[in-house]
Amino acid sequence: xxxxxxxxxxxxxxxxxxxxxxxxxxxxxxxxxxxxxxxxxxxxxxxxxxxxxxxxxxxxxxxxxxxxxxxxxxxxxxxxxxxxxxxxxxxxxxxxxxxxxxxxxxxxxxxxxxxxxxxxxxxxxxxxxxxxxxxxxxxxxxxxxxxxxxxxxxxxxxxxxxxxxxxxxxxxxxxxxxxxxxxxxxxxxxxxxxxxxxxxxxxxxxxxxxxxxxxxxxxxxxxxxxxxxxxxxxxxxxxxxxxxxxxxxxxxxxxxxxxxxxxxxxxxxxxxxxxxxxxxxxxxxxxxxxxxxxxxxxxxxxxxxxxxxxxxxxxxxxxxxxxxxxxxxxxxxxxxxxxxxxxxxxxxxxxxxxxxxxxxxxxxxxxxxxxxxxxxxxxxxxxxxxxxxxxxxxxxxxxxxxx
Ligand code: ATP
Ligand code: MG
Numbered sequence: 001x002x003x004x005x006x007x008x009x010x011x012x013x014x015x016x017x018x019x020x021x022x023x024x025x026x027x028x029x030x031x032x033x034x035x036x037x038x039x040x041x042x043x044x045x046x047x048x049x050x051x052x053x054x055x056x057x058x059x060x061x062x063x064x065x066x067x068x069x070x071x072x073x074x075x076x077x078x079x080x081x082x083x084x085x086x087x088x089x090x091x092x093x094x095x096x097x098x099x100x101x102x103x104x105x106x107x108x109x110x111x112x113x114x115x116x117x118x119x120x121x122x123x124x125x126x127x128x129x130x131x132x133x134x135x136x137x138x139x140x141x142x143x144x145x146x147x148x149x150x151x152x153x154x155x156x157x158x159x160x161x162x163x164x165x166x167x168x169x170x171x172x173x174x175x176x177x178x179x180x181x182x183x184x185x186x187x188x189x190x191x192x193x194x195x196x197x198x199x200x201x202x203x204x205x206x207x208x209x210x211x212x213x214x215x216x217x218x219x220x221x222x223x224x225x226x227x228x229x230x231x232x233x234x235x236x237x238x239x240x241x242x243x244x245x246x247x248x249x250x251x252x253x254x255x256x257x258x259x260x261x262x263x264x265x266x267x268x269x270x271x272x273x274x275x276x277x278x279x280x281x282x283x284x285x286x287x288x289x290x291x292x293x294x295x296x297x298x299x300x301x302x303x304x305x306x307x308x309x310x311x312x313x314x315x316x317x318x319x320x321x322x323x324x325x326x327x328x329x330x331x332x333x334x335x336x337x338x339x340x341x342x343x344x345x346x347x348x349x350x351x352x353x354x355x356x357x358x359x360x361x362x363x364x365x366x367x368x369x370x371x372x373x374x375x376x377x378x379x380x381x382x383x384x385x386x387x388x389x390x391x392x393x394x395x396x397x398x399x400x401x402x403x
Contacts, residue, residue, distance in 0.1 A: 003122055005024050011073055022043055023121050024042070024043055024120045027116065030115045030116055043080045044119065047082065052071070056072075059072065060077075067081050083101040083107035086110050104119055108129055112144065112154075113142060113164065114135045114143070115136055139169070139171060140172065142173035142176060143175070151179055151186065156190050156194055158184060161176060162214045165205075169205075177218065180220070181218045185219075187223050187224065192225060192269055200249075200250070203240060204249060208240045208241075209235070234257055234258075235257065239322070242316045242322065244312060246275075255313075262276065281306060285306040285309060286313045290319070295335070299339070300378045340383070348385055369396065
């Protein structure tokens with residue numbers, strides 16, 4: 001047997017050398033067994049938080065009352081959590097009571113899904129008390145224990161379960177499917193920030209399409225803010241895999257569902273102002289792109305990032321050939337690089353010059369003239385040089401006076 005979490009090995013050794021049990025648990029074991037990239041390595045131990053803090057040189061007490069101590073080791077952080085059980089989830093957020101336990105089994109029982117309830121000891125042996133590896137082979141998300149009870153304890157598990165189907169391409173067990181459907185309305189009790197977190201990860205999942213179907217079949221859409229009318233068929237037609245950022249995926253999601261008021265959605269979902277603005281800008285770039293192809297002035301105004309994102313949205317919605325996407329990206333790069341200026345600050349002239357060259361009093365004409373000059377320079381009508389711009393400007397003024 002082989003212990004793959006080499007950097008965490010000495011943490012387990014330190015704990016076991018002092019007579020404690022210690023295991024790698026949860027997502028790391030799951031992702032290792034599935035051959036997926038491993039993010040955080042979490043450790044469960046029989047040691048109490050005080051013991052953990054005493055055993056390691058650098059620790060951060062992030063959640064002592066929940067049994068968690070962060071151990072800093074080799075430039076990485078490891079969550080080391082005392083075996084625990086949870087009870088009384090009355091506010092649907094945090095368990096009322098956390099009890100430290102003596103056995104790994106109790107700790108694994110509190111975990112949500114069988115594939116998340118796996119542990120590995122220092123020798124590489126997998127402890128699988130709930131058939132998590134069998135469910136991996138069957139490619140099913142199943143809950144530890146009775147699905148109904150586990151959802152009533154913490155309804156967010158519905159969203160987590162469907163999010164895992166999106167990330168792993170798994171299905172839902174029969175009991176889970178039924179229990180999710182019966183209890184979907186409990187999601188109303190969950191804070192929208194936590195729902196948003198799961199939804200954002202769901203949208204990034206390779207199998208998001210299947211997850212949309214689950215959200216629809218189980219009635220989750222019906223209880224999520226502003227998604228009461230969402231139809232999964234509209235979402236399944238979109239190739240989310242072509243998109244690169246959370247904001248691009250949200251922009252596509254809202255466009256596919258024809259949700260017109262992004263500001264209202266952002267408020268209902270407690271989005272940051274930054275995300276709201278980015279999503280609105282992406283949808284705007286998408287609209288501009290639908291009107292006409294990219295040229296110098298359009299790329300100048302949108303910037304290369306928005307322009308390329310808009311191109312990905314075109315492909316995701318099947319409005320452009322996916323096979324042409326790479327060459328379209330290159331084309332936008334070329335246009336951006338060919339620009340004589342990248343912003344108004346790069347212009348060889350500013351308002352002061354125009355005032356010198358003109359006997360008119362400063363007024364709205366100044367901003368108009370600058371905008372005209374900017375466009376002329378971007379499109380190559382005038383070189384970005386002081387004298388050239390001056391002659392263009394003088395001719396422009398003459399023409400204006402005549403008309
Ligand atoms: P990822 O980090 O990729 O989301 P993960 O499995 O590590 O996957 P975390 O949210 O980091 O997920 O949680 C770590 C572990 O804690 C999970 O594997 C699971 O065993 C347990 N867990 C997390 N959230 C819940 C929950 N709401 N109910 C029960 N167990 C949970
Ligand atoms: Mg994790």
